Amino acid sequence: MAQIFTASADTRLRAFLLAAAILIFLLILFVGGYASSSYGTLIGWVQDQPVPFSHQHHVGGLGIDCRYCHTSVETSAYAGLPATHICMSCHSQIWTGAPMLAAVRHSLAANVPLRWNRVSRLPDYVYFNHSIHITRGVPCVTCHGRVDQMPLMSRARPFQMQWCLNCHRDPAPNLRPPDQVTRMDWSDWDAHPAQHKDFGALVVKAYGIEPAKLTQCNICHR
Numbered sequence: 001m002a003q004i005f006t007a008s009a010d011t012r013l014r015a016f017l018l019a020a021a022i023l024i025f026l027l028i029l030f031v032g033g034y035a036s037s038s039y040g041t042l043i044g045w046v047q048d049q050p051v052p053f054s055h056q057h058h059v060g061g062l063g064i065d066c067r068y069c070h071t072s073v074e075t076s077a078y079a080g081l082p083a084t085h086i087c088m089s090c091h092s093q094i095w096t097g098a099p100m101l102a103a104v105r106h107s108l109a110a111n112v113p114l115r116w117n118r119v120s121r122l123p124d125y126v127y128f129n130h131s132i133h134i135t136r137g138v139p140c141v142t143c144h145g146r147v148d149q150m151p152l153m154s155r156a157r158p159f160q161m162q163w164c165l166n167c168h169r170d171p172a173p174n175l176r177p178p179d180q181v182t183r184m185d186w187s188d189w190d191a192h193p194a195q196h197k198d199f200g201a202l203v204v205k206a207y208g209i210e211p212a213k214l215t216q217c218n219i220c221h222r
């Protein structure tokens with residue numbers, strides 16, 4: 001009777017299984033590496049924008065407060081991006097003819113908002129709310145980094161579930177006086193840990209913040 005499997009079939013099967021095992025191993029490494037790489041987290045990536053708006057110039061240089069442009073950050077879920085007339089409150093007087101600002105002038109004349117490309121964005125199945133974080137005293141810099149040093153906006157934190165949960169498990173050390181949330185440099189505060197040690201704990205108590213609740217799935221997935 002003719003042999004169904006040749007003598008080399010066994011060797012080929014072994015080689016195939018080994019190759020498959022190595023491939024799966026590499027795939028796992030790749031997926032894990034991807035999730036924590038800047039490709040996965042988008043940290044430091046900039047977007048093309050209709051106008052090369054610089055937070056470094058406007059915030060770091062001119063000292064304009066975040067809330068002048070992101071007007072709804074304290075009162076709503078969304079920080080909001082500035083309407084064209086907010087830019088024009090200054091640029092109708094300074095840099096009026098600058099080619100760089102052509103898109104802003106066109107937006108005002110044609111009454112169509114500028115279309116900014118988003119840098120920090122969560123998937124639709126995650127619920128986030130700015131106002132609750134701001135009123136409890138989580139500073140902008142904690143989540144968005146040193147915006148005042150960014151010539152072009154880029155993402156500073158991973159914005160992955162683990163990152164949110166790390167703070168929700170123990171928010172106290174991250175809390176600051178709520179009227180100073182837009183401040184970027186906290187080195188003086190950080191230099192006196194003893195003096196400020198109990199501040200966060202006081203806020204947690206005052207607002208009845210419960211970490212056990214803050215880590216429940218339905219807080220962020222509603």
Ligand code: HEC
Pocket residue numbers: 051052053054057058061062064069082086087088089090091094095100101104
């Ligand atoms: C409070 C006043 C003020 C507001 C509001 C303002 N700007 Fe400016 N902007 C300035 C000044 C002053 C400069 C010149 C900065 C410099 O050269 O140091 C400038 C410069 C610029 C430049 C030139 C490049 C640069 O960064 O130096 C662009 C582009 C620009 N602004 C875009 C905008 C846009 C878009 C908005 C609205 C989202 C806006 N500005 C809102 C005051 C303002």
Ligand code: HEC
Pocket residue numbers: 049053055058059064065066067068069070081082116117118119120121140141144147148152153182184
């Ligand atoms: C003069 C107006 C102005 C001021 C002041 C300002 N911003 Fe912005 N911000 C903008 C504009 C315009 C954009 C959209 C273009 C871009 O991404 O650079 C933006 C975008 C952003 C984004 C990215 C949003 C996204 O998803 O793409 C963040 C985060 C942000 N600003 C944080 C801040 C913080 C924090 C401050 C205060 C420290 C601040 N901004 C002050 C005008 C301003």
Ligand code: HEC
Pocket residue numbers: 066067070073077078079080081120121122123128130133134138139140141142143144159181182
């Ligand atoms: C606890 C973290 C956290 C803090 C604190 C925080 N942000 Fe955000 N911000 C986010 C997240 C997450 C998003 C993306 C939201 C989304 O896509 O639904 C975002 C989005 C934005 C955007 C894009 C427009 C929007 O409303 O989605 C702007 C502008 C912005 N933040 C500005 C600010 C400013 C200004 C402050 C401080 C006054 C601040 N953020 C404080 C996490 C934070």
Ligand code: HEC
Pocket residue numbers: 122126127128129132133136138142143159160163164165167168171174207208209210214219220
């Ligand atoms: C640096 C700390 C910090 C980070 C980072 C943070 N949070 Fe929060 N979050 C808080 C605090 C503090 C509260 C207020 C809790 C309270 O008052 O009970 C809060 C409250 C919330 C609430 C409202 C809960 C309610 O009762 O309605 C949601 C939703 C939320 N966070 C989502 C997120 C998401 C999504 C992320 C990540 C993208 C995130 N948070 C990152 C500190 C943080």
Ligand code: HEC
Pocket residue numbers: 122123126159160161164165168214215216217218219220221
């Ligand atoms: C503090 C906010 C927060 C809480 C609480 C939370 N999640 Fe998430 N979750 C997120 C964010 C933000 C993302 C988006 C991650 C991304 O885009 O990479 C996410 C993504 C996910 C995903 C998509 C896959 C992934 O990991 O990216 C699943 C599944 C998920 N969450 C399940 C859960 C379950 C189950 C719980 C309860 C044990 C929970 N989440 C609690 C914020 C939260």
